[in-house]
Amino acid sequence: MSRSTPRNETMSIARLARHLGLSEGTISRALNNYPDIAEKTRERVQKAARELGYRPSSSARRLARGVIETIGFVLPTCRTQHSDPFLAEILNGLATELALHDWDLLVSAVPDGQNEVDVIDRLVGSCKVGGFVIARTRRHDARVDYLRQSGVPFVVQGRTDDPSDYSWLDIDNEQAFIDAVSYLRRLGHVKIACLSGDPTMNFAWQRRSGYLHAMAQQGGHIGVGYLIDGITDAVSAKDATNRLLSITENDRPTALLCVTDAVAIGAMQAINGAGLGVGRDISVMGFDGLPIGQAVHPALTTLHQDSYEIGREAGRMVLGLCTDPSSLPKQTLWQAKLTPRASVNPPGTSPAQHNQGG
Amino acid sequence: MSRSTPRNETMSIARLARHLGLSEGTISRALNNYPDIAEKTRERVQKAARELGYRPSSSARRLARGVIETIGFVLPTCRTQHSDPFLAEILNGLATELALHDWDLLVSAVPDGQNEVDVIDRLVGSCKVGGFVIARTRRHDARVDYLRQSGVPFVVQGRTDDPSDYSWLDIDNEQAFIDAVSYLRRLGHVKIACLSGDPTMNFAWQRRSGYLHAMAQQGGHIGVGYLIDGITDAVSAKDATNRLLSITENDRPTALLCVTDAVAIGAMQAINGAGLGVGRDISVMGFDGLPIGQAVHPALTTLHQDSYEIGREAGRMVLGLCTDPSSLPKQTLWQAKLTPRASVNPPGTSPAQHNQGG
């Protein structure tokens, strides 16, 4: 481990060169595996570099090469809302993939009084990043507009409503909710309600569309007040669900599709609080696959997505764009995995039949 | 907005200099507000820079100055466990504070087969970062050992069991759990159990210590099996709580202190699942102040900490260390805020008295 050697105070290529009696250029080429270096010299140089704890200065290298090898990421500015459970996972995947290729991830936040585009512009303009990844995409997203005209390679996790000419990767939210409705319909549910999210966020919009389309196509019944928008966390979900529960029993939905697991958990609490049984009187379905969904009672049926892998794929994509700038926009669609658990059962399931498994 | 000007392809100081008929040195000094520049010239230069969309190259500047202006952060490698709800908040606060001072945050992850110290060493050694922030600190933490001998300024969120000679900031976990026990004792609880976390993590160890000390000092009763270690998520919490519930009613705890809100929620599910009432038969208390704690039923009493502010303070501290390397280690202790809600009541509370508020 080079880490055990004394600290790399000023170990430069120049010092290595003097130490070995070679020129700086030779050292550089030997370390970077250029072809026109004698095998013997290369090994001698690399051995010395290892032993003396040489580490290239990334600023110098970047300046000389004119490349950046850094990807930018701006944290979504939703401080008021739930701390996004994906974010850590996605960042982890992204950072891992970048680290494997010796690229860096530069993370920034949006200070009060600035907007996201200002921050992106600052990072791009000062040549601090050579590419960008953005997440939590809105249907119309100024960040995408900016990046599109900036010429900087970028990858969008999620997509806008006009996702034609840039690279993105996304869960097939619409299909996922279509699958969810199919699943509920097969079990016999007809009256299916939906707690939808912030309609300016595209993932929420797409799930909502999937719900509406599938309900129309598969003969579900959307009663008055069945579709509630703007539910972003467990607290607002609880209120909204209580409104649903105030509908007379005949018109009340037997199943509830929730835009996220957090919303689903809020809904479950409201149902339990009203003395009704989740998965018996009302089936509840979430989206995300949060670990907590396995611990609530009954365990939450959900549409699972692997955020870590999404982050890694975003990393691969943006690296591809950066290293081969002529490459065409690439788009990847993932399918969410329907994970049946105890919170969804056929309507009218008696307590005895109630599936307790996880 | 400079963003509306044509892209900054090759707008360098050299071009500015030619354009204005000045030397490069003058441009640089004018832009950086050196004293020996005529006011008129300074304004002329800054105006031209703005209009031509000049942005300094950070690599060049860093190379010339020999400073880094970047803080490193390595994402905790707990992929198997819960995605830490703080992380996003802390990162947000940290990145915000750094952004306000035009510093950058470099985030890395730990690829399979490497450990955290390798990653830190790589970032420090290649001069990519000038300071470090670490989180999720263990009682004995190799990262701290490494950073201590490396000479790099760093701040630890949390602390090790030997927190004497470096900078850290932490919640007073021990005091928080002492306060929690006091609160429960004042309400009349005697038999108080504790779901503790991974004992190698110092926050969990400290909370556990607080529980043990306070129980000894305040005359609580710790029955057999009351203290359960290694509970890190809602799922394991559910199992552990079921074990507690299997104790005969006379010896069963009337209150349950949980190392985190996620654990508390798992415990609540187990209690509800056993047909008992949270806040009636057994009071439950968490730690974190997650939003979801307000949505569960009954609402979760918890010890609240503001992760965003912790992140910002970490940023301030590490900036202080980096800009004034001679400054002494600084240590900040925060108090968690006890937030009473409905999940905790005096023992033997009848359903009628049961506080339903949130």
Place this chain on the structure above:
DNA sequence: TTGACTTACGAAAGCGCTTTCGGTAGCGTG
């Protein structure tokens, strides 16, 4: 042995910015 050709390396010019040093013009003072 000579010529052309390959191999392996040194010399040196950058990359874009900072900063020290020195010099000129303008000012005031005696």
Place this chain on the structure above:
DNA sequence: CACGCTACCGAAAGCGCTTTCGTAAGTCAA
């Protein structure tokens, strides 16, 4: 008018690395 002084700016040397170009030695065929 000579002197010193300040204010302002240009020249130039880096920061540590990359890369082009050139060249000396080594290889091979004729």
